[in-house]
Amino acid sequence: MKTVADRKTLAELPDVMSVQQLGQFLGVHANGVYELVHQQSFPSVQIGRKFVIPKAGLVKWLETQAENKAVS
Template identity: 35%
Template structure:
């Protein structure tokens, strides 16, 4: 399923992957549970970081 997504995801990609609402997706990327990249007002998440988080791996570099 994740093969259809780019290596760097935006919040709407995270929303679709996890099957959650827009508000929940933004709360998640702002939670500090995994590393995100802020480019201006855009928020990007590495697909590999999201997969590791889903699988329960800890990320010591969370923002």
């Protein structure tokens, strides 16, 4: 079974990821992901003290970020 760090494409990611899983995939420290989940525009859900990131929301967010950068 592949770990999140072994997955190379968004299609290979689980439907819902933890902060640590997303950090491993993106190659950033979990602290960087925590900064993102505290932004109102970033798609995350807090369950108790834990944050999870839905893959579908992440894909839309990434597309929006890329579009905004292209327009700037």
